[in-house]
Amino acid sequence: MGKTKESFVNMAVDKYLSLLRPYADVEIVTVKEEVVKNKNAALSKEASRILTKARHFVLLSERGRLMDSEEFAGFIDKRRDVTFVIGGPYGVAESVYEQAETVLSLSPMTFTHEMSRIILLEQLYRAITIIKGTRYHH
Amino acid sequence: MGKTKESFVNMAVDKYLSLLRPYADVEIVTVKEEVVKNKNAALSKEASRILTKARHFVLLSERGRLMDSEEFAGFIDKRRDVTFVIGGPYGVAESVYEQAETVLSLSPMTFTHEMSRIILLEQLYRAITIIKGTRYHH
Numbered sequence: 001m002g003k004t005k006e007s008f009v010n011m012a013v014d015k016y017l018s019l020l021r022p023y024a025d026v027e028i029v030t031v032k033e034e035v036v037k038n039k040n041a042a043l044s045k046e047a048s049r050i051l052t053k054a055r056h057f058v059l060l061s062e063r064g065r066l067m068d069s070e071e072f073a074g075f076i077d078k079r080r081d082v083t084f085v086i087g088g089p090y091g092v093a094e095s096v097y098e099q100a101e102t103v104l105s106l107s108p109m110t111f112t113h114e115m116s117r118i119i120l121l122e123q124l125y126r127a128i129t130i131i132k133g134t135r136y137h138h
Numbered sequence: 139m140g141k142t143k144e145s146f147v148n149m150a151v152d153k154y155l156s157l158l159r160p161y162a163d164v165e166i167v168t169v170k171e172e173v174v175k176n177k178n179a180a181l182s183k184e185a186s187r188i189l190t191k192a193r194h195f196v197l198l199s200e201r202g203r204l205m206d207s208e209e210f211a212g213f214i215d216k217r218r219d220v221t222f223v224i225g226g227p228y229g230v231a232e233s234v235y236e237q238a239e240t241v242l243s244l245s246p247m248t249f250t251h252e253m254s255r256i257i258l259l260e261q262l263y264r265a266i267t268i269i270k271g272t273r274y275h276h
Contacts, residue, residue, distance in 0.1 A: 008149035015146065062206070068246040107245035108206040109261055119257075123247055 001046060001088035001113065002033030009114045016121035023128045026121075029053055033088050040093070047093035050085055056101050057083040060120065061091065062110050064103030072123055073130035075102075086116050139184060139226035139251065140171030147252045154259035161266045164259075167191055171226050178231075185231035188223055194239050195221040198258060199229065200248050202241030210261055211268035213240075224254050 004010060013028070020026050031049045034042035067075060076082065084104075085096065089112070097103060106119050129136035142148060151166070158164050169187045172180040205213060214220065222242075223234065227250070235241060244257050267274035 006153075008146045008153065011146035011149070015144075066204075066246050068200070069248040072247065106247060108204050109210065109244060109257075110207040110264065111257070112260065115257065115260060119247075119249070119253065122250065122253060126248065 001031050001050070001086065001092075003030050004114050004117075006114055009118060012118040013121060016118070016125050019125045020121065020128070023132075024124070026124075036090060039090055043090060043093040044095070046088060047095045050092065050096055051099060054083045054085055055099075057085045057099075058102045058104050059085045059087075059092065059096060059100035060106060060116055061087070061097070061103050062105050062108060063097075064105035066105050066108065069123060069126050070130060072104075073127035076124065076127045077131050084120055086113050086120065088113055139169050139188070139224065139230075141168050142252050142255075144252055147256060150256040151259060154256070154263050157263045158259065158266070161270075162262070164262075174228060177228055181228060181231040182233070184226060185233045188230065188234055189237060192221045192223055193237075195223045195237075196240045196242050197223045197225075197230065197234060197238035198244060198254055199225070199235070199241050200243050200246060201235075202243035204243050204246065207261060207264050208268060210242075211265035213242075214262065214265045215269050222258055224251050224258065226251055 017026060017028075031046065031053060034045045036042045085092070085100070087096070106116060106123070111119065126136065155164055155166075169184065169191060172183045174180045223230070223238070225234070244254060244261070249257065264274065
């Protein structure tokens with residue numbers, strides 16, 4: 001949800017994308033963020049934008065299921081195809097939770113949605129190194 | 139443990155340091171990383187470097203206690219002074235675990251020690267906004 005102007009985020013995203021690309025087809029789809037005047041109205045508009053782009057997806061939310069990196073690698077390994085949805089600064093509407101195949105939490109701590117992008121990509125790369133048994137994961 | 143050459147990490151660290159500095163005295167102490175030939179020997183040398191710099195500290199480790207951002211804010215709020223230790227890519231020796239006042243986990247997932255630096259600083263800033271009741275934390 002939303003483009004980022006934060007340059008460290010864009011640099012980190014580019015770094016992990018280039019690490020991932022030899023192993024996986026990764027595409028980032030940015031959905032237009034709504035200007036928040038009324039939070040619920042904005043989330044509901046964002047929800048319909050998300051739900052037209054993604055039908056089967058894993059939603060990232062601190063309310064979701066915690067996994068360690070090995071479990072996450074197993075979770076990825078079982079799938080040919082997976083879409084992750086990361087909400088905006090105010091999260092996502094309940095309708096997005098209802099539609100999600102799995103709700104995954106990166107941590108019980110609240111992270112910014114921008115940090116979540118970096119962490120998700122880093123965990124995807126880590127998952128691949130765990131699956132392939134290469135040396136990155138300590 | 140160790141300087142980072144990763145520019146996105148340095149940019150993110152600088153960003154959160156400048157957000158934190160109006161509210162807190164924050165100092166980052168970098169401890170020299172050991173070249174790893176024998177892992178245990180390297181961790182043990184690093185451990186003595188850490189333990190000469192820090193006596194009372196919170197160790198960050200995925201083996202530690204999980205907290206949500208509100209609990210972490212409460213944890214910070216009770217202390218006048220707090221030192222966090224983040225190990226190197228291979229973690230830290232058991233002697234550092236034994237000396238730690240608290241072992242704190244940012245997530246059950248394994249993060250790089252560089253990502254942990256960014257996440258810790260972001261959580262410290264978030265903790266301050268929670269304590270002060272300002273608008274950053276959603």
